[in-house]
Amino acid sequence: xxxxxxxxYAVHIVSTNFGDLVAKVCECLxxxxxxxxxxxxxxxxxxxxxxxxxxxxxxxxxxVQAFSLEPAGDAADLSKPINTKYIALFDxxxxxxxxxxxxxxxxxELDKECVELFQGLLQHGRLSLKKMIDRAKSGxxxxxxxxxxxxxxxxxxxxxxxxxxxxxxxxxxxxxxxxTGARKRGAKSSKIVAKSITIEERILDAAAPMEAKRFxxxxxxxxxxxxxxxxxxxxxEKRKYDSLESERETSADDSHVPWxxxxxxxxxxxxxxxxxxxxxxxxxxxxxxxxxxMLEATRSMEKKVKSDKTxxxxxxxxxxxxxxxxxxxxxxxxxxxxSLALLGCERGSNDLYMIDLKAIIKHAQTEEVEAIVLKxxxxxxxxxxxxxxxxxxxxxxxxxxxxxxVDKKETPKILYHLWKDEFLHMEKVIVTTPRQLQFLLWxxxxxxxxxxxxxxxxxxxxxxxxxxxYELEQENEIxxxxxxxxxxxxxxxxxxxxxxxxxxxxSLMRLDDALMLFHDF
Amino acid sequence: MNSMRxxxxxxxxxxxxxxxxxxxxxxxxxxSRNLICLPGMSKRKRPELAASxxxxxxxxxxxxxxxxxxxxxxxxxxxLKQEAxxxxxxxxxxxxxxxxxxxxxxxxxxxxxxxxxxxxAEFEPSAEITGGPWYNQGSLDTEFIDIMKDQCLRLICxxxxxxxxxxxxxxxxxxxxxxxxxxxxxxxIVKALALxxxxxxxxxxxxxxxxxxxxxxxxxxxxxxxxxxKEPSKVVAMASVPCGVCPHLRECTPGGIISPTTxxxxxxxxxx
Ligand code: SF4
Numbered sequence: 068x069x070x071x072x073x074x075x076y077a078v079h080i081v082s083t084n085f086g087d088l089v090a091k092v093c094e095c096l097x098x099x100x101x102x103x104x105x106x107x108x109x110x111x112x113x114x115x116x117x118x119x120x121x122x123x124x125x126x127x128x129x130x131v132q133a134f135s136l137e138p139a140g141d142a143a144d145l146s147k148p149i150n151t152k153y154i155a156l157f158d159x160x161x162x163x164x165x166x167x168x169x170x171x172x173x174x175x176e177l178d179k180e181c182v183e184l185f186q187g188l189l190q191h192g193r194l195s196l197k198k199m200i201d202r203a204k205s206g207x208x209x210x211x212x213x214x215x216x217x218x219x220x221x222x223x224x225x226x227x228x229x230x231x232x233x234x235x236x237x238x239x240x241x242x243x244x245x246x247t248g249a250r251k252r253g254a255k256s257s258k259i260v261a262k263s264i265t266i267e268e269r270i271l272d273a274a275a276p277m278e279a280k281r282f283x284x285x286x287x288x289x290x291x292x293x294x295x296x297x298x299x300x301x302x303x304e305k306r307k308y309d310s311l312e313s314e315r316e317t318s319a320d321d322s323h324v325p326w327x328x329x330x331x332x333x334x335x336x337x338x339x340x341x342x343x344x345x346x347x348x349x350x351x352x353x354x355x356x357x358x359x360x361m362l363e364a365t366r367s368m369e370k371k372v373k374s375d376k377t378x379x380x381x382x383x384x385x386x387x388x389x390x391x392x393x394x395x396x397x398x399x400x401x402x403x404x405x406s407l408a409l410l411g412c413e414r415g416s417n418d419l420y421m422i423d424l425k426a427i428i429k430h431a432q433t434e435e436v437e438a439i440v441l442k443x444x445x446x447x448x449x450x451x452x453x454x455x456x457x458x459x460x461x462x463x464x465x466x467x468x469x470x471x472x473v474d475k476k477e478t479p480k481i482l483y484h485l486w487k488d489e490f491l492h493m494e495k496v497i498v499t500t501p502r503q504l505q506f507l508l509w510x511x512x513x514x515x516x517x518x519x520x521x522x523x524x525x526x527x528x529x530x531x532x533x534x535x536x537y538e539l540e541q542e543n544e545i546x547x548x549x550x551x552x553x554x555x556x557x558x559x560x561x562x563x564x565x566x567x568x569x570x571x572x573x574s575l576m577r578l579d580d581a582l583m584l585f586h587d588f
Numbered sequence: 589m590n591s592m593r594x595x596x597x598x599x600x601x602x603x604x605x606x607x608x609x610x611x612x613x614x615x616x617x618x619x620s621r622n623l624i625c626l627p628g629m630s631k632r633k634r635p636e637l638a639a640s641x642x643x644x645x646x647x648x649x650x651x652x653x654x655x656x657x658x659x660x661x662x663x664x665x666x667x668l669k670q671e672a673x674x675x676x677x678x679x680x681x682x683x684x685x686x687x688x689x690x691x692x693x694x695x696x697x698x699x700x701x702x703x704x705x706x707x708x709a710e711f712e713p714s715a716e717i718t719g720g721p722w723y724n725q726g727s728l729d730t731e732f733i734d735i736m737k738d739q740c741l742r743l744i745c746x747x748x749x750x751x752x753x754x755x756x757x758x759x760x761x762x763x764x765x766x767x768x769x770x771x772x773x774x775x776x777i778v779k780a781l782a783l784x785x786x787x788x789x790x791x792x793x794x795x796x797x798x799x800x801x802x803x804x805x806x807x808x809x810x811x812x813x814x815x816x817x818k819e820p821s822k823v824v825a826m827a828s829v830p831c832g833v834c835p836h837l838r839e840c841t842p843g844g845i846i847s848p849t850t851x852x853x854x855x856x857x858x859x860x
Contacts, residue, residue, distance in 0.1 A: 348822065349788070401795075408793035437785075438824035442833040446818075450783040457783075472780045474728040475698055475719055520826075527831040530840065530848040537849040538858070566860040574829045581825035 069157050070522035074098060076529045077160040083532075084163060085124060088113065092121040093130065096155035101134070101266065103152050122153055126235075128192035129159045129327055134237040134270045151236060154270055158587070162330045164579060169333050173228055181219045185228060185328070193232050193325040196220060200322075220326065224282045227367075230329035231281050237274035285321055334372045338588045341580070342424055345431045346410065353406035356395045358422060360388035372587060379419035382407070428588045435581055436520060440490065447473045448481045452490065452511065461494060461508040482509055489519050521585045524578060531575045538567050643689075647674055647682040655692055655706050660714040662695055662707030696726035721773065736777045737784075738814060739764060744778075744787055745810040749797050752778050752808075778808060786812045830857050 069077070074097045082090035095111045096102060102110075108118045125131035135151045166189050173185045187202060188194055194202075199220065203212050223229040275281070339362040347355035358377075364385065365378035386403055389395035398406075412420045433456055441449040450471040455462060468478035485491045492512040498504045539546065542564045545557055553561050644652065650672050655663060663671075669679040683706065686692040690709055697705040698719035707713055715721070722729055743758045744750045750758075756774040781787045787808040794803030801807050812818070826832030830853035831840070840846045848854060 405793065405796040408795060409790075411791075434822070435824055435826065438822070438827040439832060442827040443835075446784070450780065453783045453785070469720065470776075470779065471783055472722065472728065472730075472733055472776075474730075475723075476701075476727075523832075523837060524826060526837060526840075527826060527829060530831045531829065533842050533848045534851075534854055534858075563860045567858045570858065574825075577823065577825040578829065 069097065070518060070525060072522045072525035072529065073157065073161075076525040076532075077155075077157055079529055079532060080160055080163050081125075081130065083536075085121075085128075088117065089121045089124055092118055093125060093155055093160070096131065096153060097157065101152040101154040103150055107153070125155070128163075129156065129232075130163075131155055132233065132237060132270055132274055133235060134239055134273065137238050137240050154267060156267070156271075159330065161582070161586075164575075165333070168337070168576075168579075169228075169328065169330075172333060172336055173223075173226075176226060177219075177222055177228075180215065181222050184216065184219045185223060188229060188326065188328050193327045195323045195325050197322040199326075221284055224284050224326075227282060227329055227332040229282075229326050230332075231276045231283070232325040232327045233271070233274035233276060237270045239269060239273050331372060334583070334587050335366060335369060337580075337583055338372060338424075338428070339366070341431060341584060341588060342427045345427055345434075349430070350409050351406075352394075353398065353402055354409050356389060356392070356398060357385065357403055357406040358410060360385055360392070360395065361420070361422060363391075364388040373425075375423065375425040376413075377422045377424060379417075379421045381417075381419055385420065428584070432517070432584055435584065436516070439520070440485070443488075444481065444484060447471070447477060448485060451478070451481055452485065455491065455509060455511045459510070461510045464507050464509070467509065479507070482507070490516060517585060521582070524582055524585065528575060528578050528582065531571055531578065535568065535571045535575075538564060538571070645682065645685075647672075647678055648686055650674065651679065651682050652686055652691055652708070655686075656708040656710075658707070660707070660711040660717070662697070662705050662711075662713060662717060664697070664700070665704040665706055668706060698723055698726045701726045722776075733777070733780070737781055737786075740774065740777050741781055741786055741810065741812070742814045744781075744808050745814060749790070749792075749801065749807050749809050751801060751805055754807075782808065784818075786810070786818075830854055 074094065077097060078090050078094045081093045091111050091113065092107055095107055099110065104118050104122060105115070107113075107122075108115045111118070113121075122131055122133075126133065131153050133151050133153050135149045138149070169189070170182060170186060174182050177185075184199060184203075187199065191198075196217070200213050200216050203216050220229065339359075343355050343359045343362070346358050361377050361380055364380060364387075368378045382400070382403070385407070386400060389398055389403060407420055410422055411426075412422055414420060437449060437453055437456070440452045444452075451467055451473060454467060454471045464479055464482060465475065467473070467482070468475045471478075473481065482491065482493075486493045486509070490511070491509050492515070494508045496506045496508060498506065542560060545553065545561050545564065548557065548561075651668065651674070654668060654672055665683065668683070669676060672679060674682070683692065687694065687706075692706050693709050695705050695707050695713045695717060697703055697717050705717065707717075719726065719728070722733055724732070739759065740755055743755050743762075747754060747758065752775040753771060755778060756769065756771040759769060759774060778787070782789050788811050789806055789808055792798040792801040792803050792805045792807050794801070798807070830851070831837055831848075834840070834853060836846045840848065840851070842848065
């Protein structure tokens, strides 16, 4: 469930990207969950054709996914109309603010032409090979351009920066162990599993292309074949309608298959980077090199973004990878061993090493939260909070005061303050013998605090965005001046605005790193 | 334990670590009479009762034996009067006299600083009443704790990696703090340093820099150099923007009374 401020932030992003009408449709979906488009029209009071256009746009930009339920029971009942519903993809909306980060990653690894192609995909949401070629040719009939594009797309796919688009409409099999039929006897574990898979995940799973096909692309296709088809009108609109209808994909001809940016790959990389940086700061450079090598060597094997542990590796494999990097060349095998030990490497069976990534992420999250406590409530509160974070158990007021070295009189006040602001959980214990005494016990409850803070982060991000917009609006006049007219006080105002923007943008970037840390990692 | 003795005990002895302000140390220690009330030291020699005993009135005798029966916990003067069943005025008078004869003393109860808390002179108040070794006159002796913390931080930085035992040994050996601190007390200070994030607890791996420490044992590494600023060097996301630490975040909405466009915190922050 997305938090209230998360929704507001997402709506703000959609509204600045695509305007208020689209934002209204998107908000309706975010707030109310999956809906048919008639229902969207009804609750937003926007006309049906307009809703349809908004949905098409959102689908084109991967912010909405269509799905329907496979009719239960007899397949014969085809007379019933299939109710297509739409669901907003919150994560993909937020990813829109990360495009510059994605581009930076691609630029580091691939050449300029690939980056351009990649930017085109970001800009258009989805593109088929044919459309990519058309864009590049811009009217010229040139087979060389076509080959380059094919080559570049292949490179992007090879690095997994791009993937095949999901099915236009996902078909969900009827919910066997969900909804009203959820009363499955006994099996507690199945309940937990069912609970942890959201409807959104099920839809995305159903829509995703087969893993084998996800990055598959035949590069040796005939240049002429695509040129022949180029007269066919396949404008944006047409393609968009296609994705709304059921997918018509001909495996013989890859040129109409739509491709899009693979956000997941970037999350993998950002998560790895966050882990390595945290280790570098907390432990040392050697540990960072070792971890980085392990992640690098196994990236393609990692199944999901939030994997708990690294893929097990032998020390020789790790060492080989370490040596590939300039910084690792001075490392001896003994040094590597010491670094792995420092990382708290678990040695599994067959002497293979793996690292608890989840623990590192948890650590990084904790640091962020503690920094907030320090800044908001001061050093005594910081020590108390860190103590409770570390013990993870309920602790009594006096005990806290003693261990954290905070005055007995001050401690209850600080604890109360933290509790009021939802940083702590409190329990009262009353002892009746020999006389009635009341004790207060405290602990940090991550399962409620983390979502609460994430919500505050979305709120903060939204505030920063709004302030940027406001500052730009205020100085609109100066921004429109030609540079030679910006003199004296006008120049000062211009410089100030530039500094303001730089600070706000940098803060927003950093805040977005924290959003990923708490939401995606 | 008398504070002068304590002060001497601390300041006397081996060479100071570089950068320690001995005067500050002396000044602070003087006020910290409770600091080294170690277990087993809490009982003073019993005052000579024989000299004054004969002169005690009935009321005084009743109060005195009641107070003494409370040992190192002492008793609140109001409870005392009630338990002794002596009229207010008479009780007050008797108590005053006991105090002036040096048989009874007033101590500060850390939980109720304003209350008059009485104890027989021969007892040292228990940790429950004083607040423990780190309290002085009912308040946490933060100045002294800071000095202790600083000393421990210096030692850990010097040693590179250290266990609590190593820190305690080093303190004993260098004789900067002459009073005998128990390993447990040094441990408390070290733990507080870890809570401050000035040092970090790591488990010894037994190799590399941990070669001298048994594998698996808890030890500490320096994160902040002594004397360096306590402000965290790490750039964090939320805590570095106004909204991240703003008390009005919940009420702040665009177009509202408190809003990001009209907010003063922002205006100050963006004042280039
Ligand atoms: S915009 Fe200003 S008032 Fe609103 S939360 Fe941020 S700092 Fe506080």
